[in-house]
Amino acid sequence: MIAKLEMLIALAQERHFGRAAESLNITQPTLSSGIKQLEAQLGVKLVQRGARFRGLTPEGQRALEMARSIVGETKRLRDEMRYSTHGPSGQIRLAVIPTALTWGARLAARCTEAHPGLRFSVRAASSQEILHMLEALECDAGITYLDNEPLGRAATQALYRETYTLVCHADDPLAGRASLGWDELAGQRLCLLTPDMQNRRIINRNFMEAGLDMVPALEASSTVVLVATVRQGGWATILPTDLAGFLAASPELRVVPLTGGHAAHAVGLVAPAQEPQTPTLRALFDAAAKLGGGSG
Structure with missing residues (x-):
């Protein structure tokens, strides 16, 4: 039963029979058979079937909530039992x-x-x-x-x-500064993380409190992309201090601490x-x- 509940969870997560089967390291026919067996055991239809996965039925949604709870508790039990002999x-x-x-x-x-x-x-x-x-x-x-x-x-x-740091090219006019206020970044050609990232929302708030309306010329979901862009010259980005020290360890780049802004x-x-x-x-x-x- 646990294995079949894990199949239901994987199918709800992937929303595709093939990808769900791959995530569990089983074949798609095995997954389909397991879901049908689970439906037979519970006596309800769980999955809306068609040429493709079309979602869960209302009963399937309820079963999914309970499956997550049962599988979670089962994992806790396994961890406890394994700990007694293996740590x-x-x-x-x-x-x-x-x-x-x-x-x-x-x-x-x-x-x-x-x-x-x-x-x-x-x-x-x-x-x-x-x-x-x-x-x-x-x-x-x-x-x-x-x-x-x-x-x-x-x-x-x-x-x-x-805390936050400006990462800029070594030839940027701000590269030699010991620190910068957020209001001093006006006019910078910025590349930043995408708006769905909480870090970006924090940066936007700091700009707003500094009275700036900054629109980045490039957005990315990867900090590696941001630093690689800055290395081209003519760009700057804002990163947490620790990450900036790791990614910007290059003679082409400079990091300048930002002061003030939101706590x-x-x-x-x-x-x-x-x-x-x-x-x-x-x-x-x-x-x-x-x-x-x-x-x-």
Whole structure:
């Protein structure tokens, strides 16, 4: 039954029989057969079928909610039983906002050093996507903003506070400055993250408070694209200080701290509120507490 519930969850997530089967490492006929068997066991139609996947029936939507709860509790049970003989082990699926990927890498490395039985998959996602993924059991934990937009009922552990830096080419007139105010960026040819990113919304708010209406000439969902664009010359971008130091370590680029603006926002680990937490999540939160200096 659990395997069939996982098929329903995967199908709802992918909205395509082929992709759902691939995500579970099974064949499409196996997936289709499993869904039909689940429908027979429950005595209701769960999936609206046609030439393509057309969505879940009302009964399917209700079954999906319960399937997520049952599969989540089953995972908790497996973690507890595995912990008794192997310690924290298994895979942790971590979703991370793009501007915190360096911290995601540090956290995964710190956690696996302490617990070699753990494995990580790290995926970049927007803050809104992370909340959806947590609710849909598509990830086990996330690294996102903790105090800028509502998280709902969640367990959190602060990692750092985000400050901002202008990244510009070495020949930019602002490259030699020790620091800059947000109002001094008027006239800069900017490339920034896309508006669906919470980081971009924070940057927009800082510009608005500085009295500037800044429209970037280029938007991207990847910070690597932003820094690669700045390296072409004639461009600048704004990144969190830690990430800027990592991506802009090039003689062609300069980083200039930005002062003032909105109060720095906390970024940290977030996971569904559970009492008690599974051993794997306890290990992850312990590592995050040590990495963040115990704050949070």
